[in-house]
Every structure is written in C-alpha cells, then in structure tokens.
Amino acid sequence: MPLLDGRVAVVTGGAQGIGLAIAAAFLREGASVVLGDLNPGTALADLGTDRVRVTRCDVTSGADVEALLATAVTEFGSVDVMVNNAGITRDASMRTMREEDFDQVIAVHLKGTWHGTRHAAAIMREQGRGSIVNISSLSGKVGMAGQTNYSAAKAGIIGLTKAAAKETARFGVRVNAIQPGLIRSPMTTAMPEKVWDQKMAEIPMARAGEPGEVAAVALFLASDLSSYMTGTTLEVTGGRFM
Template identity: 85%
Template sequence: MSLLEGRVAAVTGGARGIGFAIAEAFVREGARVVVGDLNPGDAHRKLGADRVRAVPCDVTRAADVEALLATARAEFGPVDVMVNNAGITRDATMRTMTEDDFDQVIAVHLKGTWHGTRLAAAIMREQGHGSIVNISSLSGKVGMAGQTNYSAAKAGIVGLTKAAAKEVARFGVRVNAIRPGLIRTPMTTAMPEKVWDRKMAEIPMARAGEVEEVAKVALFLASDLSSYMTGTTLEVTGGRFM
C-alpha cells in the first residue's frame, strides 16, 4: 500500500517550487491533495485533475485558509495532512529594509503557518489523528545577512511548531518542521554567480539540494513512517551549518 493511500492533504504555496514537489510526491503515494496558492494556475492539471484541486489562497487571511480546508472536505474529506509551505522573500539590509517588507514576510511565513497549523489541528483533533508539516529554513537557524525579516519568521516557525506539538499531541496530532538549505529553485538559481558559489562552498556535500529531496522528507513526516515523531525539525541541507 502507498504511504498516503486514502489520505487527504492540503499544501500551501503548492503551485511551484518545493510546494509543488511535495504535492506531487503526496499524489504519487496515494493522497488526494488540495493546493493553495496566490496563483494556483494549472497545478491541478499538472498533478492529476482526478486527485488534485487547486484554489487561490492568501495564507495571511484566516478566511482563505479556512476555505482551502473546506474545499478539501467538500471534494475529498477532512484533511489528514497539512503542509504550511507558502513563502515570500523581501531581502534587504536592516538599514534599507522597509517596515512593509518586514511585515509582509512575517505575515506570510509566520502568521500564515499559524493559521494553517491552528485551523488544520482543529479538524485533526476531532478525528484523533493528523500530521502537520511546517517549512522553516536554514536562515532561521543561523541568520542570514539581508534577511532579518525572513530569518526571524523562519526561526519563529520552529518555536511555533514545538509549542503546537505540545498542545495537540494528546489528540493524536503531530506537528513537525523541515529546515531546507540551498535548494535548486528558480528563485535560488537567479542569484548572482558569486553569491551562489559562496553558498556552495559552505556545503560539505558540494551540491545544492533538489526540491524532490525536500519532498521526500515531507512525505516521511506526513506518513506513519514518523509516527513517534512530533515537535522535531529535520534539516535538508547537505550538511551546511551542521
């Protein structure tokens, strides 16, 4: 039997990049998936229209996340797996970063993850089971220059994950996080070559990660393979900043 056979999952920021790879891995392992994204495009057709729905979702708005979960229930059934992946960057030094740039990143990453975690957990605790996977970042572990907003948000996700895990464990709901490092996506490969090379020099495995490698870890945390794990943060970094 496939790892997620018969289960329903929701993935925010799932129309591209890491989120799309996670949704794709879940479908391949038997799940029915609802993708939420500001611009869902044709993600459902790319992933398989019979097992996937894609809906517009602004994770900073609780009503949008509620609608995402309501779509999952109406189309497939109550959500068993929630992946809070949606994110943006607004990089700048503290000297030049605007207050709006700071607020937007905190709202999407941290508040968006809070909305997804609390709303999905409310459904899962009634079922007596469920897995929530939050996407943090290596930036939240070590702090990156030019990313005070992003680093703060991603560090906050780890704290949120641990606190939420303690609250809902007795209801059979698990909450874990993933901390990716340098993953090859359109956003990262658009970096200036010298920035890319500097980051690569910090990776013991001497290569960038692929989105599918993050997706495999998300699949592990979503499935019963990790049934005795909650409140953990798994690093997918090639050994960078271990």
C-alpha cells in the first residue's frame, strides 16, 4: 500500500523547487495535495492529476493560511499532513541589511511556519492524528555570514517545532523539522559561482543535494514510518557541518 494512501497534504511554497518535489513525492505515494504559493505558476500542469489543488497563499497572513487549509478540508475532507516550506532570501551583511529585509524574511519563514503549524494543528487535534513537517535550514544550525535574517528565522523554526511538538503530542499530532544543506534549486543556483564553489568545498559527499532527496525525508516524516518521532530535526546536508 502507498505510504500516504488516502491522506491529504498541504504544502506551502509548493510551486517550485523543494516544495514541488515534496508535492510530487506525496502524490506518488497516494496522497491528495493542496499547494499554496504566492506565484502558483504552472504547478498544476506540472503535477497533472485531479488529486491536486493549487491556490495563491501569502503565509505571512493567518487568514490566507486558514483559507488554504480550508480548501484541503472542503476539496478532500481532511488535513493529515502539513509541510511549511515557503521561504525567501534577502541576503546582505548585518551592517548593510535593511530593516524591512530582516522583517520580511522573519515574517515569511518564522511567522509563516507558525501560522501553518498553529492552524494545521487545530484541525489535526480534532481528528486525533496528523504530521507537520517544517522546513528549516543548515543556516539555522551554524549561522551564515550575510544571512542574519535567514539564519535567525531558520533557527527559530527549530525552537517552534520542539515547542509545538510538546503541546500537540497528546492529541496524536507529530511535529518535526528538516534542515537541508546546499540543495540544487532556483534559489541556490542563482548564487554567484564563487559562493557556490565555497559551499561545495564544505560538503564531504562532494555534491549538492537534489530537491527529491529532501522530499524523500519529508515523505518519511509525513508517513507512519516515523510514527514514534516528534520534535526531531533531520539534516539533509551531504555531511556538511557535522
């Protein structure tokens, strides 16, 4: 039987990169999927199945996230899996970073994950089951120069995940996180070649990861294979910064 047979998953930031790969992996394992993204683009056509719905969603808005989850309940009957993946970067040194760039990154990553975790957990606790997967980053573990905003947000997601896991465990809701390292995506391949090469030199496996490799870990955490795991953080980094 497929790992997510008959289940309903919601994925934010699902129109490209890691989010789109997660949606595709979930669909292959039997789930129905609702994607939320500021720019849905061609995601519906890319996935090509009647078990997908795509809606515009600004994760910094609690009302938008509630509407996204309501779409899943209305269209497919439940929310069994929530993946908080939406993210942006606004990199600059701390000295030159604009306050609005700090605020925006914190709002999308940390507040957006809080909205998704909070509203999904409210539905899941009534059902007596559910899995929430929050996408953090290796930057939240070690801190990256030029990313005081991003590193702070991604570290905050780990703390949020642990606190939420403690609050919701008794209701059958699990909350876990993933910390990807250098993953080949539109956001990372846009970085300067010198920066890319520097990051590659730090990876023992000597290659970047692929979105599908993060999706496989998200599938594990979403499924019953991880039924006795909550509050954990899994690194998908090729061994970088062990």
